[in-house]
Amino acid sequence: MTIVAFVLVAGSLLSSSMKNGLNSTKQRLGADLMVVPVGYDEGVEGILLKGEPSYFYLDSSIAEEIGNVEGVQTYTTQFFLTSLNQDCCDIPVQFIGYDPDTDFLIKPWISEVYSDDLKDGELIIGSDIVADDNQQLKFFNEKYHVAARLAETGTGLDQAVYGNMNTLMHLFQAAKKAGLAFIDNIDPQQSVSCILIRIRDGYSAEEVTHNIRASVNGVQVIKTKNMITTTAENLGGFISFIYVFAALFVLVAIFMLSIVFSVMANERKREFAILRALGASGKKISKIVLTETLILSGAGAALGTILAGGIILSFNTYIGDRLGLPYLQPAPWIIAIFMGGGFLITVAIGPIAMIHTIARLNKREVYITLREGE
Amino acid sequence: MKLEVDGVGKLFQRGKKEIQAVKNVSLTVSEGEFVSIIGHSGSGKSTLLNLISGQLLPTTGKILWNGESIVKKRDYEAAFLRNTLIGHIPQGMGLLSNLTVFDNLQLPFYLSKREGNPTERAYELLRRLGIENLKDSYPNSLSGGEMRRVSIARALINKPKILLADEPTSDLDPENTGIIIRLFQEISREGTGVLMVTHDLSTIGAADRVYQMSHGELVLKCKENITYFHDKEDAG
Known part of the structure; x- marks a missing residue:
């Protein structure tokens, strides 16, 4: 979860900063043409x-x-x-x-x-x-x-x-x-x-x-629009890569987590069987499991969000220098939206990955059949 | 409060194979009765208990709690019924290893929405079962007999009308077996119905009625036909 949150938040901040830098470049260039020596x-x-x-x-x-x-x-x-x-x-x-x-x-x-x-x-x-x-x-x-x-x-x-x-x-x-x-x-x-x-x-x-x-x-004429277009193309490719990577990462995380949760539920079948025998409904057990998942997701998401924000924002200047591309940190409220959004998406991944397991837990006879191997 | 099982059957599908675990079983248990079902492993005893408690749905027949069919109830309704009217002592030790004895005892209280505080009742049961000193212990530090007593105390926390006990004396020595059976007798005398399934012949003398289960079928047995014990005082 920590890694997912880190990837989402860091990716958002990086791509937004690059877009911001490009827009700033467009504004600062101002002129339509530049004439320089050949x-x-x-x-x-x-x-x-x-x-x-x-x-x-x-x-x-x-x-x-x-x-x-x-x-x-x-x-x-x-x-x-x-x-x-x-x-x-x-x-x-x-x-x-x-x-x-x-x-x-x-x-x-x-x-x-x-x-x-x-x-x-x-x-x-x-x-x-x-x-x-x-x-x-x-x-x-x-x-x-x-x-x-x-x-x-x-x-x-x-x-x-x-x-x-x-x-x-x-x-x-x-x-x-x-x-x-x-x-x-x-x-x-x-x-x-x-x-x-x-x-x-x-x-x-x-x-x-x-x-x-x-x-x-003896002069060379530069169309500033072309300069920006080239930079925008480079940036666009890089930003697209970030988005695709983040999306794939989230999908893989959901898949992996669904397997982990399924195995965890299987390991806890005795515990769930006892709870059912004592009068817990399938819904109650699902609620317990979902709450645990949200706590885990929330903790991981918080850590990943804080780490991503801390690293990307602290090393803002260094990152801009190393990229060699226009790079401008977005406004604080935009940063807050990205961090909040990354946090919420990561928290949501836990329950999404849990859907299949919860559906299985809600089946009335699953506990008995789960225990048949014992 | 009366439990009625009428013509109940349960068919399991294992791949292409069909297994009739319970066949046309009928019995009743009222408050204050101590009923024992004896049978070998695999005879369908535990399946019958799980049907009665609503954890499994029967393929045929009716299961009525005070005239109300448990089969027609939704999962959460059956779970509520199981939590409030039934005290279930599952097979095996059945305690949660990450909770203390005291927390295990109170657990059923918190599984349904209800008013009040179970603490006083929990202390009362600890005293009654003679396990006060184990209050803060964890299950992995308890003996078999102690764990079984905790399991019984837990089943009684919500003052159930009927106690379902699945092999309550398995893995216990004769002394602890006797303690458990005497407890069940006391509980039934106080008005709680007890339905015990077991393969331990030494325990059935304590029951008011004894059934024998074999290959999913239930047959009422005369106590005089039981060879080990003739009266309740000799049980255990």
Whole structure:
């Protein structure tokens, strides 16, 4: 029973967290298309979905060209930088610089936790990052003030740090001063990492993609819907596996338990025969047996539910990291429903498995015939 | 309170084989009577008791408790009747090994919905049966005679009208056999009917009426034809 409850509750929490993460990714992506340098589509996916820091750059003039492409309603740019796991920095993170004048993705998200405009030198951090007691973080030997922390998204963006473009430029200079060679040939004032596009009504993603490719060289266009679809397919397969496994597990458990209960009833035939002789009806004996089953089921279900909830919820972050997929814990009330539901289903399995045995116990002459072997 | 068994038969099906365990049996037992049925193992005695107590349904015939047919009763009604009117001493020791003597004694009280508390009655029976000191003992620590006395005390907890005893003295020595039979005589004198089935010839002298059962058939026997004992005082 403990194992059944564990499988049901853990499976529900895992699948719900993965679905939640996927929905969160859809919300956070926001843009219809992303333009990146050729060959860096996996880099973007790594940042967004897996929290793998990355950096790549385009000439910023491309953004203006893209703005003129037919079908593009609006666009904004972002600048990526990464810190390193070295003395210069508190933690290795992905920096994302955004343009406050054109941004339509990050500002709405930041406004949920920080109502002011982000000042130069201020950072907003993802939910997985923790500032020091003075609300500061050190990057490239410079201290930066943390203005706010974003709510969890279950995506790789939880491990990112956000700042306006001026702050990113400052970070860039600090990185150069710290002697980091990986950004040597880049002029940050003339570079962007990606261009995010909203498509005009009446145009399809395919059309605008075609138009961009026809107008601009050296870029790769990513349909964010495709990114999500691929992730959703991977998740969908995994979630389906969880459901099928849980269902099969429950069926096997019912079958195995029905055999166990039948054997147990057979072992207790003398006891039941005595009770019948003393005046217990078949119904009474069934009630006794059912009560015992419910107690056993309840105890096992409670243990399994508590273990599953405790492990899955406690190791939430670790699981998300290991899966490498969007992973966001559902709201407490949803967790309560899953745990309650898993508990009740497991408790119900006992009596279901007992049906055949109870039917046999209710037969009037079973006790006498049971004892014939004695 | 009167038990009437009229033309009762029981047929068992064992695969393709049919076994007539009880054939056309008729007898009556009233309150205060001590009736004994003697017969060898396999003669159908225990089957007859199980029919009378309502645990088995007869294939033919009628079983009436105060004029009411037990055969027509539903399982829970027959069980209630068995619990309230009948005291059943099953074959073998029949005690639940995970309960103390005191709990075993009170068990029948709790099998049906009823008011009151059986504790006082339980203490009274412990005293009467001389097993007060065994109150908190478990069955596996008792002798055969002690277990049988607990079984009898349990059968009396609900003040039954008729006591059904299935081989109550089997596996007992002559001294304990005598104690049990004298108890049954006392109980019947107090107004409770006793129907005892046994293969122990030494016990039948105590009964008011003796039947012999053989191959499922019941025949009334004259006590004078019993060779071991001639009167009740010699029983045991």
